[in-house]
Amino acid sequence: MKKNKQKKQYAMQTRLIYGKSVSKKWDYNHHVIPPISSSCTFRLDTAQRGAQGFAEFAHLHDNTSIESRAPIYIYDRLGEPNKELLEENLAAAEHGEIAVTFSTGMAAISAAFGALTGIGDEIIAHRTLYGCTYSLLTNWYPRYDISTQFIDIKDTELLRRSITERTRVIYFETPVNPTLELIDITRVVEIVKKANRRRHAERKIYIVIDNTFASPFCQRPIELGADFVVASLTKSICGFGTDMGGVVIGPKWSYDRIMLYRKDFGGALAAKSAWPILVYGLSSLPLRMRQQISNTYEIASYLAKDKRIAYVTYPGLSSFPQYKLAQKQMRDYDGNFAPGSLLYFGLKGKTPKERHDKGERFINYLAKNAYAVTLAVSLGHIRTLVEHPSSMTHSAIPLEQQISNGMDPGGVRLSIGLEKPADIIRDLSEALDRL
Numbered sequence: 001m002k003k004n005k006q007k008k009q010y011a012m013q014t015r016l017i018y019g020k021s022v023s024k025k026w027d028y029n030h031h032v033i034p035p036i037s038s039s040c041t042f043r044l045d046t047a048q049r050g051a052q053g054f055a056e057f058a059h060l061h062d063n064t065s066i067e068s069r070a071p072i073y074i075y076d077r078l079g080e081p082n083k084e085l086l087e088e089n090l091a092a093a094e095h096g097e098i099a100v101t102f103s104t105g106m107a108a109i110s111a112a113f114g115a116l117t118g119i120g121d122e123i124i125a126h127r128t129l130y131g132c133t134y135s136l137l138t139n140w141y142p143r144y145d146i147s148t149q150f151i152d153i154k155d156t157e158l159l160r161r162s163i164t165e166r167t168r169v170i171y172f173e174t175p176v177n178p179t180l181e182l183i184d185i186t187r188v189v190e191i192v193k194k195a196n197r198r199r200h201a202e203r204k205i206y207i208v209i210d211n212t213f214a215s216p217f218c219q220r221p222i223e224l225g226a227d228f229v230v231a232s233l234t235k236s237i238c239g240f241g242t243d244m245g246g247v248v249i250g251p252k253w254s255y256d257r258i259m260l261y262r263k264d265f266g267g268a269l270a271a272k273s274a275w276p277i278l279v280y281g282l283s284s285l286p287l288r289m290r291q292q293i294s295n296t297y298e299i300a301s302y303l304a305k306d307k308r309i310a311y312v313t314y315p316g317l318s319s320f321p322q323y324k325l326a327q328k329q330m331r332d333y334d335g336n337f338a339p340g341s342l343l344y345f346g347l348k349g350k351t352p353k354e355r356h357d358k359g360e361r362f363i364n365y366l367a368k369n370a371y372a373v374t375l376a377v378s379l380g381h382i383r384t385l386v387e388h389p390s391s392m393t394h395s396a397i398p399l400e401q402q403i404s405n406g407m408d409p410g411g412v413r414l415s416i417g418l419e420k421p422a423d424i425i426r427d428l429s430e431a432l433d434r435l
């Protein structure tokens, strides 16, 4: 580094770019909150340090612990401090060994499939999935000869029979988006463990669970034996609806492969988005979720009593068909029942068309008149959001298939926020009165 006096020989135009260049004021160790790291590239004091950084990238040795590792940062897409701090905390939140973040939930989901499958392999997925995941598996992977069997994974005997030599991944959401039906993780783990006994290590089947709906506060699939968790950080973990992100959490051996995948496919989480998710989102998840669960229970109980409503599906209601499983599987960090902040309900009507039209009218009334309920996709935010999955988030799934998969063409999905529950009820009840 040149001395200050020599720097004066440089033009102001240049000095405005470099300033002091390296400053003692960059004392990150003493920040209580990590600073927003906003550097695409990193100074490499010598060519040797650069070479070492490249050599070490995505070569995590068995004896290195992710937490203690001080990497040589090279370039934001390969890694930088904000997302790596967030990754440490996300791995801890899900009780996984490692986490790799991505620019969106879909980037994380495609990275998990990309890292675990290749030409000729097969995925077994639950028949109802987030619309874009369904589209990824039906519109894109067949082009690379990666096929998907869509089955009802709740039927674990059917799952056992469906596993073939080509199967590499079992993939599902629980609660399922949007029907909120649950899949018993422990039972799937038992079946896959048995199937893996007869398989070569390189042909092992991995269980990948999308934990976006529950969030790690309500459910930790890796504790129950799943291999990987994928999630959209855009939802409950960010929580405020300001930033998109995704994450893959899994065993340590997968870290290098997923990091290489991110480097080459390029869906890295922006440091400027990692920062609010780290500083505001994940840190407040337990507090928000506790309140949102309590609000959701209150609203579900209110809707369940209304004569105009055909059914209310919420894992926290004792009328929920899989209530026992919900109580077993959905537990917060203290062991309390944590059934989440989403509910799904349908209005009464004689035909699917009548139910569909009523659902649409109900939602349109809310969109126009409600203050504490907003018509918008996404979920897990501090604002209550309502949407119509059949025509919106799940429209990639053909209507007949939606119905045969247990989706209701008139079903309404509510993601409950942090408003006063009485205010949400006021808006919902006004919309019901105007039907």
Ligand SMILES: *Cc1c(COP(=O)(O)O)cnc(C)c1O
Binding pocket: 104, 105, 106, 107, 130, 132, 133, 173, 177, 210, 212, 213, 231, 232, 233, 234, 235, 244, 245, 246, 378
């Ligand atoms: C939103 C969502 C995704 C995709 O996440 P993005 O951040 O929007 O890419 C995946 N799975 C589920 C269950 C979701 O709700």
